[in-house]
Structure formats: structure tokens, C-alpha cells
Amino acid sequence: MEQVLPFGVAVAISSNLMVCLYFLMLNRYHQKCPAYLYWASSCGLFSLGASSLFAAYHLFTFPLLVPLACIALFTACYCLFIGLNRFELTTSPAKQEKQINKFYLLGLAAIGASTIYPQTLNGVTCLLMAALLLLTEGCFCRRRTNAFIGYSALRVVLMVHAAVMFLQGVMLLTQPAELNMQLSETWIQVMLLTHMLMTMSTALILPMLQLTRKQIHWERLANTDELTRVLNRRAFLKQVDLSNSTTYKSCLFMIDIDHFKRINDSYGHQAGDEVLKSVARSLQAHIRHRDVVGRLGGEEFAILLPEIDFTEAKKIAERILRGVADQLIPVNDHLLNVTVSIGVAFSHQGERDWDSLYSCADRALYQAKDGGRNLIAIHDEPLVAAIC
Numbered sequence: 001m002e003q004v005l006p007f008g009v010a011v012a013i014s015s016n017l018m019v020c021l022y023f024l025m026l027n028r029y030h031q032k033c034p035a036y037l038y039w040a041s042s043c044g045l046f047s048l049g050a051s052s053l054f055a056a057y058h059l060f061t062f063p064l065l066v067p068l069a070c071i072a073l074f075t076a077c078y079c080l081f082i083g084l085n086r087f088e089l090t091t092s093p094a095k096q097e098k099q100i101n102k103f104y105l106l107g108l109a110a111i112g113a114s115t116i117y118p119q120t121l122n123g124v125t126c127l128l129m130a131a132l133l134l135l136t137e138g139c140f141c142r143r144r145t146n147a148f149i150g151y152s153a154l155r156v157v158l159m160v161h162a163a164v165m166f167l168q169g170v171m172l173l174t175q176p177a178e179l180n181m182q183l184s185e186t187w188i189q190v191m192l193l194t195h196m197l198m199t200m201s202t203a204l205i206l207p208m209l210q211l212t213r214k215q216i217h218w219e220r221l222a223n224t225d226e227l228t229r230v231l232n233r234r235a236f237l238k239q240v241d242l243s244n245s246t247t248y249k250s251c252l253f254m255i256d257i258d259h260f261k262r263i264n265d266s267y268g269h270q271a272g273d274e275v276l277k278s279v280a281r282s283l284q285a286h287i288r289h290r291d292v293v294g295r296l297g298g299e300e301f302a303i304l305l306p307e308i309d310f311t312e313a314k315k316i317a318e319r320i321l322r323g324v325a326d327q328l329i330p331v332n333d334h335l336l337n338v339t340v341s342i343g344v345a346f347s348h349q350g351e352r353d354w355d356s357l358y359s360c361a362d363r364a365l366y367q368a369k370d371g372g373r374n375l376i377a378i379h380d381e382p383l384v385a386a387i388c
Ligand SMILES: Nc1nc2c(ncn2[C@@H]2O[C@H](COP(=O)(O)OP(=O)(O)OP(=O)(O)O)[C@@H](O)[C@H]2O)c(=O)[nH]1
Pocket: 227, 256, 257, 258, 259, 260, 261, 262, 264, 268, 269, 270, 271, 272, 273, 276, 297, 298, 299, 369, 373
């Protein structure tokens, strides 16, 4: 029996331990992200399980060492899933976690049962680990993300690890008992090396994903109007720029709540805020997927509608006018009813830049206000009578 720790096993165990320490350090700096702690546990348990297995086959004959090592290895995969789940990589974290918890308990029972036939223990554990890794991969494969490359790399590593575990499991279960011992050693080495690959890549990928997530969060905060949750003026103008560079045909709605000052004066500023929120929701409910709503300031909103023709734009403006007028907004035990006026301007072939489109839509808006409010005015067209 070889008593010296093979080089591959030693490297893999020590690198897993190093990654474990690295995640523990990250956990200290990101206390609000428990994923790091679970990942550290996963690496630690992997090293512990693998070195216990090695010891059980080469150093001691303590009967419980192999089952305990198998439990540590299986738990390492479980921690890996929980870490990813807490990192919000899955679509419905609570539901997924419940299902995996059940699978984990069943797995522990299966490991316990296979101690009756000790030669099946390693094989069963391998298969259970492969299944858990595949379930983990399956849990977040449908997730949409901006960090596509990072997530794809993570998925590939998970799948490779699962495939290795599966093959090892099948080999261990189908080989005669006398070859099992030899295979067990190979198993420990391959398993450790694939897990090392996985922990190394996730050690690089996870902090990168964390950074991307924070960036997205800050960007969203900077671009959103705090009260109404639509784009703020700056972000809206950025969208206009972007749209101008990709489309020629666009339309702008300028929308202003009628007699909004009266609402503030009669019901208070907070009631006014509720009205602003309701109107913003109503605008968003009546536009197309690619249209963009922004709050330009006060009670003035704008909607940019790219690639739209006259008839469709008019229909959307009518829907908005009707939708807002039909809305009953609960405010201070009252149900308020507000209306908006809409000014519309088109740039059919890119003939108008933003300034000219804005001033045309703004003039149309004043026309709608002058015409009696709750109206749509289209620039260069006769005033549209109240449609609703
Ligand atoms: N509650 C609330 N009020 C705001 C906010 N921003 C601006 N206002 C108020 O919106 C009101 C705008 O009033 P005006 O520009 O006179 O227009 P209006 O009363 O809507 O009248 P018309 O536009 O002519 O129909 C002012 O009283 C502002 O104080 C806000 O964030 N919350």
C-alpha cells in the first residue's frame, strides 16, 4: 500500500483549501452575500472528504471513515448548490432550495443504506454527486443574464464535473470488487482535479458576477425616476440618442397631467405623488414593448415610439387618453379621476432631430391644453377632438 500522498492529490487538496480560504476572505468583505461562505464550505468539505478517503484506503482501517468521507463529499456538492442559489442564480430560489433539500436528505439516506454493501459506497456517492451537480446546473440554466460568458463558463464546468462523477460512479459500481480499490484511488484524484477546476473558475467568476450585478444595480438607480419608476430625464434622453442612431422613423408623445396643481392644492403633495405614480403605470400599460417612457420633470412625461406609423401612434395615444381617464386613483379615502393632454410629433424619415421633435410635440401639447385638455394634438394636423 502506498503511504505517500500522490502529487496530484496533494496539489488538488491544497488548491481546494486555498480557494476555501479565498472565499472565506471574500465573505469577510461581502457579509451580505452568504454565497461565499457556502462556497468556502464546499471547498473545505471536498478537501476533507477526499483526504479522509485517501487515509481510509492507505493509512487507517477505521470503519466509519469511508461513509463519513462520502457524506462530506456529497455535502460539498450540496453547499455548492446553496451557494449559487443564495447568489440568486436560480429563477425561483425558495422552490428550488426546497427540492434540493429533499434530494440531499434522500442522498444521505442512500449513502447510509449503501454502507450495508460497502463496495457500492463510492459508486453510489459518485452518482449522487453527479445528479446534484446536474440539478444545480439545471436550476439556473434558464436564467437571463448580462454576464453571459461568466455564467456559461460556470455551467460548462458544472457539467464537466457532473460527467466525470457519473462515469466514475458507473465504473465503480460495475467493476469487480478487487479493482474497486485501485479505481477508488483514481476516483479521488480525478474528482479532486475536476473540483479544483470548478472552484478555481468559480473563484474568478463569482466576484466578477458580483461586480456586474452591482454595476447593473447602480445603473438602474441612476437611470430611474425614484417616484414613478420610469426613466428619468437623463436616461430618457440617452435612449433618444440611441434610438436616433438606429432608426429613422420615430414619434414622440409629450404628456402632461391636466390641472395637476389643483390636485396638490386640494389633496396635498402626497396625493399628487400617488397620481403621478398611477399615471406612469397607466402609460407603461398602454405602450408597445419597444417604446420608452420617461418623466421629464414635474407632471410632464414623454414617450418615444420608434418605427411606428401614423395610425398606430394615434391608436396608442387614444388608448393612453382613455386608460388614464378611466383610472380611479385611491387617495385619502377618495377615488380621484385625472386626465392628460398629449402632444404628438413625428419624424417620418429622420428629418427631425431631438430638439425639433421635442419642440413640435411640445407645441402640439400646448395646442391640446388650449383646446380644452383631455385631448390629443398631432403636430401639423388639425386638433384631434376628444376621442374618449
Ligand atoms: N406632488 C407633486 N407635485 C409636483 C411634483 N413636481 C411638480 N409638481 C407640481 O405640479 C404642479 C404643476 O402645475 P402647473 O404647471 O401649473 O400645471 P397644471 O396645474 O397641471 O395645469 P395644466 O398643465 O395647465 O393643466 C405644480 O404645482 C408643482 O408643484 C412632484 O414630484 N410631486
